[in-house]
Amino acid sequence: MFDIIQFMLWPLAACLLLPPILVYLGLHIIRREIIFVDLALAQVAALGTCVAILLEQHAGWHGYAWSLGFTLVGAALFTLTRTKHSEVPQEALIGIVYVVAAAFGILLLNRSAEGSEELKRTLVGDVLLVNQTSVLRTFVIYVGIGAIHFLLRRKFIRLSFHPHEAAAEGMNVRLWDFIFYCLFGVVVTSFVQIGGVLLTFSYLIVPAVCATFLAKRLVVRLILGWIVATASSVFALYLSYRLDLPTGAAVVCVLGAALLLVTIGARLRGRNATLPSP
Amino acid sequence: MFVAFAGAVAMQAKLNIVATTSDLGAVAREVGGDEVKVTVLARPTEDPHFVDAKPSFLVQMSRADLLIEGGAELESAWLGPLVDGSRNPKIQKGAPGHFAANVDVRILEVPSVLDRSQGDIHAGGNPHYLTDPANAQIVARNLAAKFCALDPRACEKFKRNAAAFNARLETKLKEWEQALAPFKGEHVVAYHNSWPYFAKKFGLEIDIFLEPKPGIPPSPAHLAGVIEVMKKEKVRAIFCEPFLNHKTAEKVAEETGATVLEVSQFPGAFKGVKADYISLMDYIVSSLAKALGKQ
Numbered sequence: 001m002f003d004i005i006q007f008m009l010w011p012l013a014a015c016l017l018l019p020p021i022l023v024y025l026g027l028h029i030i031r032r033e034i035i036f037v038d039l040a041l042a043q044v045a046a047l048g049t050c051v052a053i054l055l056e057q058h059a060g061w062h063g064y065a066w067s068l069g070f071t072l073v074g075a076a077l078f079t080l081t082r083t084k085h086s087e088v089p090q091e092a093l094i095g096i097v098y099v100v101a102a103a104f105g106i107l108l109l110n111r112s113a114e115g116s117e118e119l120k121r122t123l124v125g126d127v128l129l130v131n132q133t134s135v136l137r138t139f140v141i142y143v144g145i146g147a148i149h150f151l152l153r154r155k156f157i158r159l160s161f162h163p164h165e166a167a168a169e170g171m172n173v174r175l176w177d178f179i180f181y182c183l184f185g186v187v188v189t190s191f192v193q194i195g196g197v198l199l200t201f202s203y204l205i206v207p208a209v210c211a212t213f214l215a216k217r218l219v220v221r222l223i224l225g226w227i228v229a230t231a232s233s234v235f236a237l238y239l240s241y242r243l244d245l246p247t248g249a250a251v252v253c254v255l256g257a258a259l260l261l262v263t264i265g266a267r268l269r270g271r272n273a274t275l276p277s278p
Numbered sequence: 279m280f281v282a283f284a285g286a287v288a289m290q291a292k293l294n295i296v297a298t299t300s301d302l303g304a305v306a307r308e309v310g311g312d313e314v315k316v317t318v319l320a321r322p323t324e325d326p327h328f329v330d331a332k333p334s335f336l337v338q339m340s341r342a343d344l345l346i347e348g349g350a351e352l353e354s355a356w357l358g359p360l361v362d363g364s365r366n367p368k369i370q371k372g373a374p375g376h377f378a379a380n381v382d383v384r385i386l387e388v389p390s391v392l393d394r395s396q397g398d399i400h401a402g403g404n405p406h407y408l409t410d411p412a413n414a415q416i417v418a419r420n421l422a423a424k425f426c427a428l429d430p431r432a433c434e435k436f437k438r439n440a441a442a443f444n445a446r447l448e449t450k451l452k453e454w455e456q457a458l459a460p461f462k463g464e465h466v467v468a469y470h471n472s473w474p475y476f477a478k479k480f481g482l483e484i485d486i487f488l489e490p491k492p493g494i495p496p497s498p499a500h501l502a503g504v505i506e507v508m509k510k511e512k513v514r515a516i517f518c519e520p521f522l523n524h525k526t527a528e529k530v531a532e533e534t535g536a537t538v539l540e541v542s543q544f545p546g547a548f549k550g551v552k553a554d555y556i557s558l559m560d561y562i563v564s565s566l567a568k569a570l571g572k573q
Contacts, residue, residue, distance in 0.1 A: 007363070110494075128333065129331050244332050245332070
């Protein structure tokens with residue numbers, strides 16, 4: 001028992017301290033019905049890392065800066081593509097950004113020696129070996145962003161959950177969208193550095209989807225989402241240790257299993273679980 | 279009674295050894311015999327440059343009395359965080375329980391200029407030195423000395439084991455040199471530049487690579503050039519490790535009539551071949567001799 005805490009302490013800390021904000025943002029994302037924006041942003045962040053590797057500026061905060069820079073450009077892109085065009089759904093554009101970012105990363109790293117390894121690492125992450133500094137630094141960033149979201153919660157919730165009313169009230173939707181995506185981008189970039197694209201996406205979406213199946217009020221969904229994320233993380237890390245599995249992938253799979261359990265549970269209860277009506 | 283029991287337990291305590299790759303592990307087993315328990319981190323079929331960390335590594339390393347690594351930066355991309363995460367003061371760099379096996383080994387291809395444009399160059403030179411059996415003898419001797427320092431009680435055993443292994447190796451070396459003598463000076467193609475020590479020992483030229491630069495995947499243009507050279511020099515064998523892209527090697531072999539030889543410096547990589555150093559080298563030498571002997 002002691003053994004597992006000793007080795008999995010910082011991975012556990014990472015998976016307990018950092019996902020809560022991802023869950024919260026996930027609820028926004030689901031409401032906005034642009035699920036793939038986080039996959040796309042995570043991939044764009046990874047592309048930034050690829051560029052940094054190619055330019056040999058990967059070390060220390062330089063790599064992070066490149067990643068973040070790319071993410072902010074991505075954020076701007078997504079702000080501009082939240083169009084009113086009913087012909088071209090924003091999701092299509094987001095999907096394209098994801099695929100092109102991924103392919104471009106492959107192109108760039110084809111010239112670099114550990115290219116394919118680095119690509120795999122951006123996908124799968126390095127949770128097992130995460131160190132104290134990364135976890136605490138990221139936690140501090142997240143607390144900051146969480147504070148901003150809390151202080152400006154009325155604006156952001158209106159923006160995501162009632163965009164038409166927001167526009168009607170004269171709120172500068174474009175501007176606030178951009179701020180939302182920027183903050184979102186920082187959160188995603190930071191977590192991709194630790195957990196990789198797959199894990200970031202999973203923490204963002206899966207607990208939020210589970211919560212959406214189980215409850216209607218935002219606050220209740222938030223709490224349920226946190227419970228799902230925490231329970232899944234603990235169980236996955238335990239499994240990873242016992243069965244000697246790659247940690248990041250284990251968490252993604254357990255989150256998937258959690259969703260399965262929740263959907264079965266929701267079915268059995270006969271609840272007609274739907275996404276909130278527009 | 280308790281003292282006797284405790285004494286008995288102490289006398290049977292094996293040295294816990296963790297080796298990064300299975301060639302180091304194999305030599306450690308030869309020298310340590312049943313006085314040591316050897317765990318190897320990288321699977322023999324895995325790319326030794328990049329090994330995924332697993333929880334069991336941390337556990338093993340936390341309990342290790344000795345960590346054996348290549349010392350030539352083969353593991354530089356993944357070993358550091360594992361050593362830190364093990365929280366084992368015995369195996370930290372510089373501690374007596376951290377052994378770099380390249381001590382006394384003459385390292386080839388030390389670069390005069392270190393620059394990323396040359397691909398994934400190892401700053402300390404080519405790290406694949408155990409493909410030369412003479413280097414295995416050096417490592418065995420030094421491991422015996424290291425084991426002696428950690429467990430003086432079994433020192434005589436270690437020295438005997440190392441001497442026996444080296445003697446067997448000496449005999450086998452003559453056999454191998456004889457088997458490859460007819461092909462001295464011939465060229466062999468390798469996917470990755472991991473065979474210079476083997477080449478030097480047995481008088482072969484393993485200096486044409488499918489990778490344009492170390493670690494960079496083969497590009498069509500580069501492969502076309504390789505095929506041309508192979509046809510000109512009548513190269514008959516291509517060395518390809520299990521974790522590398524065999525399709526590429528097969529394609530080149532098709533165009534040139536050469537044979538793709540699955541090789542590895544890591545004992546345990548091949549199912550039908552016993553997982554010890556001598557058996558592996560035997561297998562490589564005989565497959566190579568067979569391929570080169572074909573008309």
